[in-house]
Amino acid sequence: MIFVSFKPPMTATAIEAEPVNLDTAEAIIRRSKRHIAGGVVSLNRKTTPHLVFVKAKGAHLFDADGNHYIDYHAAFAPHLLGHNHPEVTAAVRDSLDSGHSLMGSGATPWEAELAETICQAVPNLELVQILNTGSEASYLAIRLARAYTGREDVVTVLGGYNGWHDEVGRAVMPSLTQVGPRVSRGEYPFCPISAGIPVSTQRRIHTVNFNDLESLEYVFRRHSVACFITEPALHNVGVILPQPGYLQGVRDLCDRYGVIFIMDEVKTGFRSALGGYQSVCGVCPDLSIFGKAVANGYPMGVLGGRADIMNLLADPDPKKRVLIAGTYNGHPINVAGALATLKILSRNKSAVYAHIEKRAARLYEGLERLFRNYGKCATVSRNASAWCIYFMDHAPQDWHDVLKHHDFDQDTQFRRSLIKEGIYLFPSPCKQGSVSASHTDEDIDKTLEAVERVLSDSSIETSEKNAAPVRQFCDSKS
């Protein structure tokens, strides 16, 4: 006789009650080092202290040694609703229980629904394609731009990140020694993010400062530029906002020089607003890419934009047609995660954003007050629920500004001290923090209490500059 045991879906309480992991962090790290090159998958996750997380729920992380943390890292930002949001998890389970599978042939109802939902949320998108990562989306966006324009050069921004592939392969956080003095107008020397990028590709990539229209035009004039790709607000070197008029200036220059404007909303999309940062700033790019928060932690990249460009993916002329292929594109698990996420984000006229904003404002105001009270030189920079503390007396305008003025040692020390207090910010300088819909007032207050304990500890030294902290809001017309 065959016994089939049916295990009901675990409730949150059941998850809580289960023993999470019997191995210690040390044993898990040792085992990983034995078989994983570099000891960690995705080497940007390697950091000190090397914690081993084994469970996450809402805004909370649990490590293998039994410690608990309030999480602001959010796995590099996808968890806008918090980890394992019950409604998203239920939708994924439901999709599997309904017999949805990776069909790999023709259209599916869930992909059609997702594409429609995304186009409704972001009105600038006439057509979309669904991939698995932001890197794939930026790769395809650049390929489309090259095919459309017949040009090859790509302009990127110092301090921007657009994925790990060769076409955007310049360093995100190069040191001051690497970049040298400020270049404006002009372009920075190519500084690779990785070994193995062909010199021929490196020559096609140009790097200018964010918020620097003169340099952008300088490069547009001198090279055969297919596209300019940038995050609308830099979220990979903390949070650096566009100056008023910058993004519109980019739009105008791209129009003047026939360059495709790719707005990389992998981090800002769905976090800044349901319609992305483009709906906040009122500037319409030619192509946009999304990821992260669109599926609240399930793997997804989205590319969308002008129909005349997107239609190259199905051009009847094979010489003009741009290839998109991917065995796992539109995987039903990811699509179910995205559909459930977007449902929550758009429910009740997107009321969830006001909910998150309240918690975020409580955090930012508290941080400001504490830094002021303790006479520390710091600036809390924010874009909606994304934030970063810079240990400098003003909000940076670009990465060069951060390199010149930010106290990197103090930043690292501050983050490590917070971890000891049970607050998890990724312990590398200038990494963006994220508030989620799962953070409660109590979480925020506990965080502020921890920050106060850290600041009152005299071993965290104030830098010599002691100006009052300033706060930088998300400006509405960029």
Ligand SMILES: Cc1ncc(COP(=O)(O)O)c(C=O)c1O
């Ligand atoms: C702005 C931006 N673009 C692109 C990417 C690449 O996305 P993925 O890691 O999903 O490939 C990232 C990832 O952090 C990102 O922050």
